[in-house]
Amino acid sequence: MSRRPHQIAILGTGYVGLGTAALLAHLGHHVTGIDVDVCKIEQLQRAEIPIYEPGLEKLLLSNTSQLTWTTDFSAVQQADTIFICVGTPPSADGTPDLQFLQTAVASLAPYLGRKQQIIVNKSTVPIGTGDLVVRLLEDLAPEFDASVHYVVSNPEFLREGSALEDSLYPDRIVLGGLDTALDHMISVYAPLIEQSFTPPASAPRPERYTRPAVVRTTLQSAEMIKYAANAFLALKVSFANEIAGLCEHVGADIEEVTTGIGLDSRIGHRFLQAGLGWGGSCFGKDTQGLISAGREHAYAMPILQAAIDVNARQRQMVINKLLRHLRTMKGKRIGVLGMAFKPNTDDLRDAPAYTLIQRLAELGAVVTAHDPVAMARAEREWSHLKYSSAVNAAQVFQRADAVIIATEWDEYRQLDWEALVATMRRPLIIDSRNLLRHPLTAQVEQVGRELKGTIGAAL
Numbered sequence: 001m002s003r004r005p006h007q008i009a010i011l012g013t014g015y016v017g018l019g020t021a022a023l024l025a026h027l028g029h030h031v032t033g034i035d036v037d038v039c040k041i042e043q044l045q046r047a048e049i050p051i052y053e054p055g056l057e058k059l060l061l062s063n064t065s066q067l068t069w070t071t072d073f074s075a076v077q078q079a080d081t082i083f084i085c086v087g088t089p090p091s092a093d094g095t096p097d098l099q100f101l102q103t104a105v106a107s108l109a110p111y112l113g114r115k116q117q118i119i120v121n122k123s124t125v126p127i128g129t130g131d132l133v134v135r136l137l138e139d140l141a142p143e144f145d146a147s148v149h150y151v152v153s154n155p156e157f158l159r160e161g162s163a164l165e166d167s168l169y170p171d172r173i174v175l176g177g178l179d180t181a182l183d184h185m186i187s188v189y190a191p192l193i194e195q196s197f198t199p200p201a202s203a204p205r206p207e208r209y210t211r212p213a214v215v216r217t218t219l220q221s222a223e224m225i226k227y228a229a230n231a232f233l234a235l236k237v238s239f240a241n242e243i244a245g246l247c248e249h250v251g252a253d254i255e256e257v258t259t260g261i262g263l264d265s266r267i268g269h270r271f272l273q274a275g276l277g278w279g280g281s282c283f284g285k286d287t288q289g290l291i292s293a294g295r296e297h298a299y300a301m302p303i304l305q306a307a308i309d310v311n312a313r314q315r316q317m318v319i320n321k322l323l324r325h326l327r328t329m330k331g332k333r334i335g336v337l338g339m340a341f342k343p344n345t346d347d348l349r350d351a352p353a354y355t356l357i358q359r360l361a362e363l364g365a366v367v368t369a370h371d372p373v374a375m376a377r378a379e380r381e382w383s384h385l386k387y388s389s390a391v392n393a394a395q396v397f398q399r400a401d402a403v404i405i406a407t408e409w410d411e412y413r414q415l416d417w418e419a420l421v422a423t424m425r426r427p428l429i430i431d432s433r434n435l436l437r438h439p440l441t442a443q444v445e446q447v448g449r450e451l452k453g454t455i456g457a458a459l
C-alpha cells in the first residue's frame with residue numbers, strides 16, 4: 001500500500017473533526033482544520049482544545065508539526081483529501097438539517113483545482129446526500145471535473161468519551177463511492193488498516209485487537225450503514241430498558257438477565273446497560289432521521305418509533321419513582337449527580353439530566369446539580385433552566401429530599417456514600433444508572449433490579 005503522506009483538509013472542528021484530525025496527523029498526514037467558528041480556531045491555534053475528550057489534547061499536541069488551524073477555506077487548494085465533518089442537527093420535523101453541510105460545500109467549491117481531490121463526507125447525512133454534494137459541486141465549483149473530483153461517504157463510528165480508542169482501533173472502515181476514490185481512501189488509512197503506526201501513549205493499543213475490516217460499497221449503502229448502526233445500538237439499549245421495567249414487576253434482576261443473554265455470542269454484552277436511556281447528539285437524531293426518511297417514502301418504521309418511545313419513558317420513570325416516594329415535588333430539594341449525556345465527555349446535547357432538571361423545576365422542586373466536567377458548559381448552555389450548580393458532589397446531598405444519579409461518572413463510585421447520605425434530609429437515592437453495588441442506609445431505587453448485599457459495605 002502507498003505510504004505517501006496526504007494533504008488533508010478537515011471542514012468542521014467539533015468532536016468528529018478533531019478526532020479525525022488527531023488520527024490522521026498521528027498517521028503521518030498533513031492536516032489543516034478549517035472552521036467558521038473564529039473563537040474555536042483561535043483556541044486551537046493557541047493549542048487549547050475546545051472540548052473535553054480524554055487523551056485528545058495530548059495526541060493533538062504531540063503532532064503539532066502535522067496540524068494547522070484556520071478559518072480560511074483557500075487551504076482546500078493544497079488538499080488531496082477534503083473531509084466534511086460539520087454538524088447535521090435535526091430540524092423540527094426530525095429530518096437532518098443540511099444547511100451547515102451545504103454551506104461547507106459552497107465554501108470549498110471555489111478552491112477545487114484541476115488535480116485529483118477526494119471530498120469525503122464524514123458527517124452523518126441522509127441517504128442520497130453524497131449525490132447531492134456532487135450536484136452542488138457541479139453547480140458551484142468552476143473547476144469541477146467528474147474524472148478527477150470524487151465524493152466518498154466515510155461515516156464515523158467514534159463514541160464521545162472514548163473517541164481516540166475508537167478512531168485508532170476501529171472495528172471497520174466503511175467507504176462508499178467509486179473504485180478510484182476508494183483506492184485513494186485506502187492509501188489515506190493504510191497505516192490504520194495495517195496497524196503499522198506507533199500507538200500513542202494517550203491511547204495504547206488494546207490487548208486483543210485485530211485489524212479493521214474495510215467495507216467497500218456504494219455511497220448510498222455507506223450512508224445507510226451509519227444510520228442503521230446507530231439505530232440498532234439505540235434499539236439494543238431500549239430493549240434492555242423495556243426488559244428492565246418488567247424485571248421490576250416480576251422480581252428479576254436486569255443485570256443478571258443481560259449477563260445471561262449477552263453470553264450468547266449472537267447477542268453480546270455491549271449496549272445492554274439498562275438505566276436512564278440514551279441521550280447525546282446522535283441516537284435521537286439518527287433514529288428520527290431514519291423514521292423521517294421512511295416517511296418520505298410512505299414506509300413506516302415501527303421498531304424505531306418504539307425504541308424512541310421506550311427511551312422517553314425511561315426519563316419519566318425517574319420522576320414517577322420520585323413522586324411515589326415524595327408524593328409531591330413542590331418545595332422538595334433534589335440533587336442531580338451528573339449532567340453530561342454520558343461519562344467522560346462535557347457534551348450536554350440531549351442529556352437525560354436536562355429533561356430531569358427541567359421537569360423537576362416545572363413541578364416546583366429546588367434542584368442542585370453537579371458534573372465533574374460539564375458544569376461550566378451547563379451554566380452557559382442551560383442558563384434558561386432553574387437549578388443551581390453545586391461546588392462539589394457532596395453539596396448535592398446536603399439537606400436533599402432525594403439524589404438522582406443521572407450520569408455514571410467513575411468518581412461518583414468513589415464517594416463516601418454512607419457519610420453523604422447522612423447529610424440528606426431524607427435518605428432517598430434514585431440510582432438511574434445502576435451505579436451503586438451495595439445497599440446503603442437509605443432507600444435506593446435502581447432500574448430493573450434491587451440492591452443486594454450488606455448495608456454500609458464498600459461500593
Ligand SMILES: NC(=O)C1=CN([C@@H]2O[C@H](COP(=O)(O)OP(=O)(O)OC[C@H]3O[C@@H](n4cnc5c(N)ncnc54)[C@H](O)[C@@H]3O)[C@@H](O)[C@H]2O)C=CC1
Pocket residue numbers: 011012013014015016017034035036037040085086087088100101103104105107122123124125156157158159160281282
Ligand atoms: N459527536 C459524535 O460523537 C459523532 C458525530 N457524528 C456526526 O458527525 C457530524 C459532526 O458531529 P460533531 O463533531 O458532534 O459536531 P459539532 O457540532 O461538535 O461540530 C461541528 C463543527 O462544524 C463547524 N461548522 C459549521 N458550519 C461549518 C462550515 N460551513 N464550514 C466549516 N465548519 C463548519 C462548527 O462550527 C463546529 O465546530 C454530525 O453529522 C454527527 O452526526 C458521527 C459520529 C460520532
Ligand SMILES: O=C(O)[C@H]1O[C@H](OP(=O)(O)OP(=O)(O)OC[C@H]2O[C@@H](n3ccc(=O)[nH]c3=O)[C@H](O)[C@@H]2O)[C@H](O)[C@@H](O)[C@@H]1O
Pocket residue numbers: 124156157158159160161230233237270271272273274275276277278279280281282283341342
Ligand atoms: O454517531 C454518533 O454520534 C455516535 O453515537 C454513539 O456514540 P455516543 O453517542 O458518543 O455514545 P454511546 O456510548 O453510544 O452512548 C449513547 C447513549 O446511550 C447510553 N447507553 C449506552 C450504552 C448502554 O448500554 N446503555 C446506555 O444507556 C449512554 O449513556 C448515552 O447516553 C455510537 O456509539 C457511536 O458509534 C456513534 O459514532
